[in-house]
Amino acid sequence: MRLRTLQILVVCLVVAFWYVMTAPGLIPPFYFDKANRAAFFFGEPQKVFWVIVEWFATGEIFGHLGVTLLETALGFLIGSVFGLAIGLWLALSPTASAVMDPYIKGFNSMPRVVLAPIFAVWFGLGIWSKVALGVTLVFFVVFFNVYQGVREVSPNLIANARMLGASRRQLLRSIYLPSAMSWVFASLHNAVGLAFVGAVVGEYLGSSRGVGYLILQAEGTFDINTVFAGILVLTAFALALDAAVGSVERRLMTWQPRASETEKV
Amino acid sequence: MSAGVPALRLEDITCRFAARDGGGAYTAVANTSLTIAAGEFVSVVGPTGCGKSTLLNVAAGLLAPSQGSVSVFGQPLIAADGVNRRAGYMFQADALMPWRTGIDNVVAGLEFRGVPRAEALAQGEAWLRRVGLAGFGDRYPHQMSGGMRKRLALAQTLILSPDILLMDEPFSALDVQTRQLMENELLALWAEDRKSVLFITHDLEEAIALSDRVVVLSAGPATRPIGDFKVDLPRPRDVSEIRMTPGFLALHREIWAAMKEEVLKAYAAQKAA
Structure with missing residues (x-):
């Protein structure tokens, strides 16, 4: 509880600092030459707050938020499924893995955000160009973790399952998949964040809906308060998604020892 | 026993x-022949790193030998065609599936063979009782002690009722007391239906206390058997008591005399490396 109090205190201090530094005329300007310049560049916390309240009160935000979340969810799901499938395939097939290795490395080191304009051309300005961008970002995170996870399955475990009579298919289901899952879940936290990045960056580059679009519009009219409001809303929902992944993870990974749990004999 | x-x-x-570095090949095992009769308990002892596990993996069909042949009840065993279906293997290291509860680990083999779930669970519970883990079926392996995990692994292997039991230093990670308990339990379970057992260990006392026959391997590389000793101590045995009997001590002296030189050789080789 003490920790929670301190955490809230940090937020209050940051907001207070933000307010004091930007409120026009509260303290004499020491960097900008006019009193309202700081507010122009950095926004004002109370105004940001009211923008958010108004968004939710009028319901204006929901359509945009829904689009962004849909893009995120689709990018996340499709990217994860592809990453899982191809990660399993390449990890279990040494030849395919050896052939694909340089291309995988190449695609991974490429700054994939540069693909966004191409996706806009291919998939139009609707949600699919954003989903495609999210998929390319999510895919590699999940892929590498699955690949690693399958590669690091203990040879003992595989030999034991084989001696117990497991077929190749049963090995995949009972050994490789569950073993890879712990790695996958470690990567899903990252993947959710990246799917969000894909959605929002895609919206920046061209869209007619979404929170990224709202932010872009506000930026066009130098409405910094709305920009900050958009950023805050996005952050809050990214945190919520991350928590959702965490709770699914806790439910599915009950077999994993927690650090604090003592061994019961 | 040698009949059939x-x-x-x-x-x-x-x-x-x-x-790995492209140098000469390493010969782990060389020109080794070994026969285990039906119902016989054979231990293989040898200094550390002498290729005992390699031999066991060959017998399990997990590893194809560079040369030589394996037959199981008269049938040739080809590693490329699959593992030795008549054998159960207990590994030295933990090989339980950490994401499965105790009972689900025990019934894994039945599940792979397509036994209906309800029947598998009934057999699994019975085996949990036999290895003294009744009521622990819903625990995950990480919630169990080392001895409990070994018993779980034993149940997991024995539930399939394999004709041959391959054991690779299964109790080496346990403390002395737990280990003797487990050895006695193993002997009791073995006495019920007399499987053939190939038991690998580096502990001579364990080998004599459990087996009908002890085979001594030379130090690696190119390990081969250098001694084959019959253990004619009476059964049933209690592993902690039998260690005190004169017959045991005489055998121990005799086998150790054959082993000692190889152990020293292995030690010297390790020190030089």
């Missing part, structure tokens, strides 16, 4: 491994 087809027969087995 042997349960397991390794003939002139040689295992060479390609060296």
